[in-house]
Amino acid sequence: MQLNSTLTWLVDAAGASPGADRFLAEVGAHLIADNLPLAGGALTLAVPHPIIARRTWLWRAENGEVIEAVGFAPADAAQKDSAGDAGWRWLAGLADGMVHEDVVGPGSDGPVLSWIGPRQFTETEIARLREVARFAAAPLAALSARATLIATLEAYLGRRSAARVMAGPLRRDVGETIRAALLYADLRSFTALSETSPPAAVIAALDAWFDCIAGAVHAFGGEVLKFIGDGMLAIFPVTGENLGDACNAALRAVTSAQAGMAHLDGIRREQGLPSLAFGAALHLGEILWGNVGAADRLDFTAIGPAVNLVSRLEGLCRPLGRTVLISGAVARETTAKLIPLGTHPLRGIAAPCDVYTVPDGQSAT
The missing domain is CATH 3.30.70.1230 (Nucleotide cyclase, GGDEF domain)
Incomplete structure (x- = not known):
């Protein structure tokens, strides 16, 4: 199994994604094009925000729809679990398969890419998903930096003024x-x-x-x-x-x-x-x-x-x-x-x- 479409997109074009929602939808679509069996996926980013501790985008493969769930500060374990459960409930019923999760980049607090399949992932498929996470590190770092800048400006200036x-x-x-x-x-x-x-x-x-x-x-x-x-x-x-x-x-x-x-x-x-x-x-x-x-x-x-x-x-x-x-x-x-x-x-x-x-x-x- 090759990941020609996915890895090429991650190297050449993913850094220009306008936001985390589009990044997740695009990488999911490319993985399906490369014959990975996916029913849905999620991307979680920590954000510097006065109220929100983390943002999670959830993608459904059947229609390409992406929704967002947020975890509010203070970010205790119970809140994290609650936000995650609410998100995965939206994906519930898509499949009886497993969820594979990768922390992208060094450390334990980086972006998290999660995928759910219609069946158990094979060892080969898991290795491919891990490879995708490794190639996603650079574009996700750029995406996180841009999201951090926007969130900071909006907190101090307001949404319209920050955009201006x-x-x-x-x-x-x-x-x-x-x-x-x-x-x-x-x-x-x-x-x-x-x-x-x-x-x-x-x-x-x-x-x-x-x-x-x-x-x-x-x-x-x-x-x-x-x-x-x-x-x-x-x-x-x-x-x-x-x-x-x-x-x-x-x-x-x-x-x-x-x-x-x-x-x-x-x-x-x-x-x-x-x-x-x-x-x-x-x-x-x-x-x-x-x-x-x-x-x-x-x-x-x-x-x-x-x-x-x-x-x-x-x-x-x-x-x-x-x-x-x-x-x-x-x-x-x-x-x-x-x-x-x-x-x-x-x-x-x-x-x-x-x-x-x-x-x-x-x-x-």
């Missing part, structure tokens, strides 16, 4: 003007909390706050662009000409965050901890989305009058006694019921701003 950074050169003059609904949110009385609480309690409060507000942003298709002390700037980019979709998504996100913070405050009160009041503002406008900074130290961010306005608008939450304030630009594009609060000047902004809030808005404290 990956696609562009590392220069200060790289950026684009986009339209987006902006959400700026900020904790109230954070300085006092920092002065009166142990550092660990302050970090725990910040993490809980950011989990709530960022989770709401991500749930409705937005992206956290920047954490600024105890504040956060998020964007909901406009796609096409429909401005209302981005505005409605931002409104749903901030409403969800209000509900989440109310629940969190209930838990904190039960623990004898102070509530975490916050203010949030929404605006719609154009932003320059790209690289700024020093010649050799860049930041990927958004700047422009719209960013200035949304941050100044959030500053009105306390004087107006509201948790959420919404600019006239957003109000004009949404069908949501809003309460007008009049026109107000904003510090550093030339024109006054029409200001709205959501019904039953909570009082800022």
Whole structure:
């Protein structure tokens, strides 16, 4: 039995695979072409991610379908077994044969290639699968390095921004003007909390706050662009000409965050901890989305009058006694019921701003 098709592909083309799912499907198809009896397979990679400890892709030979299963951090043995069992249950019923598994590369924590056959693999077939694992080491190392880079950038920048950074050169003059609904949110009385609480309690409060507000942003298709002390700037980019979709998504996100913070405050009160009041503002406008900074130290961010306005608008939450304030630009594009609060000047902004809030808005404290 020869592996001409599989080994040739691994040497010449596998390194260009766009992702682990395609790599697994391609190597499986080539193994079948080289007369290896396969019903399915799996590829597991460890990833540097704040939540996910490992990612496993599972491939079915009968239709070429690939799905993904994840194991969440902390990566204890029970979780690993649970994730693996869930994945193999998807392949269950394909065959009554055995599973062959190889750790690819040196050490015990490298990528794992697993194969399931319609019958017991012969010794010759096992030797061929081990040879495939040896030839797969180089392309999988490249694939793992690329996945590590992408996961790291997404953790620090967000998915859209990470993709933009990956696609562009590392220069200060790289950026684009986009339209987006902006959400700026900020904790109230954070300085006092920092002065009166142990550092660990302050970090725990910040993490809980950011989990709530960022989770709401991500749930409705937005992206956290920047954490600024105890504040956060998020964007909901406009796609096409429909401005209302981005505005409605931002409104749903901030409403969800209000509900989440109310629940969190209930838990904190039960623990004898102070509530975490916050203010949030929404605006719609154009932003320059790209690289700024020093010649050799860049930041990927958004700047422009719209960013200035949304941050100044959030500053009105306390004087107006509201948790959420919404600019006239957003109000004009949404069908949501809003309460007008009049026109107000904003510090550093030339024109006054029409200001709205959501019904039953909570009082800022």
